[in-house]
Amino acid sequence: MKFTESLWQENADIYEKILKHPFILELASGSLSIDRFSFYIYQDSLYLNEFATALAVTGTKAPVSKDKLTFLSFAQNALLVEGLLHENYMDSLPKQDQKGASPSALAYTQYLLATSSLKPYAVSAAALLPCFWIYKRVGDHILAHQAANNPYQNWINTYAGEEFAQSVSQMLALVDGIAAQSTVAERDSMRQAYRKATQYEYMFWDSAYHLEKWPV
Numbered sequence: 023m024k025f026t027e028s029l030w031q032e033n034a035d036i037y038e039k040i041l042k043h044p045f046i047l048e049l050a051s052g053s054l055s056i057d058r059f060s061f062y063i064y065q066d067s068l069y070l071n072e073f074a075t076a077l078a079v080t081g082t083k084a085p086v087s088k089d090k091l092t093f094l095s096f097a098q099n100a101l102l103v104e105g106l107l108h109e110n111y112m113d114s115l116p117k118q119d120q121k122g123a124s125p126s127a128l129a130y131t132q133y134l135l136a137t138s139s140l141k142p143y144a145v146s147a148a149a150l151l152p153c154f155w156i157y158k159r160v161g162d163h164i165l166a167h168q169a170a171n172n173p174y175q176n177w178i179n180t181y182a183g184e185e186f187a188q189s190v191s192q193m194l195a196l197v198d199g200i201a202a203q204s205t206v207a208e209r210d211s212m213r214q215a216y217r218k219a220t221q222y223e224y225m226f227w228d229s230a231y232h233l234e235k236w237p238v
């Protein structure tokens with residue numbers, strides 16, 4: 023079994039919880055409130071900026087230039103392709119009262135930035151994989167289960183689309199290649215990083231659904 027397949031199986035419990043989360047159920051039915059979606063898009067636009075930095079930093083550690091370029095192109099796509107989707111939405115959605123990242127969003131981006139800055143290449147790459155793979159699987163799942171005339175169609179089309187699918191395949195191949203050259207201990211660290219980022223993915227949806235605020 024591929025290393026990435028084992029990661030998926032070990033973390034299927036969290037993926038099942040994501041699929042049953044009201045944010046995802048309501049995104050698929052089109053009934054998600056505009057306030058919640060708007061909160062999510064604003065938080066995600068902040069997230070994408072930091073995510074792109076974490077991708078670029080991870081790229082600097084790649085031992086071969088082909089893989090460096092791949093990480094840099096992922097960073098570029100996060101800012102241009104996903105960023106454009108968010109900019110288009112932000113122009114038409116209600117403005118947010120709360121400025122800056124929510125507690126969960128900040129925790130997630132700081133985790134990715136710290137991991138990409140301070141941990142080995144293999145661990146950084148594993149921490150970034152859920153950001154690709156979970157969105158692809160959630161996008162595909164929603165596309166297959168969505169209601170007609172869904173107001174969030176552009177979002178669904180981006181993550182269930184061919185361009186995003188190609189990035190995900192590239193990222194999976196990269197992580198499998200890195201794992202094949204890693205020791206058992208390194209693979210264990212990769213597993214831990216993958217699970218932590220998967221937990222943060224769940225928390226990101228959950229915090230958007232609850233319009234999470236700073237308590238003080």
Ligand SMILES: Cc1ncc(CN)c(N)n1
Pocket residue numbers: 066069070104152153154157223226
């Ligand atoms: C929180 C989060 N995770 C992942 C993705 C997909 N790059 C995203 N846009 N936002």
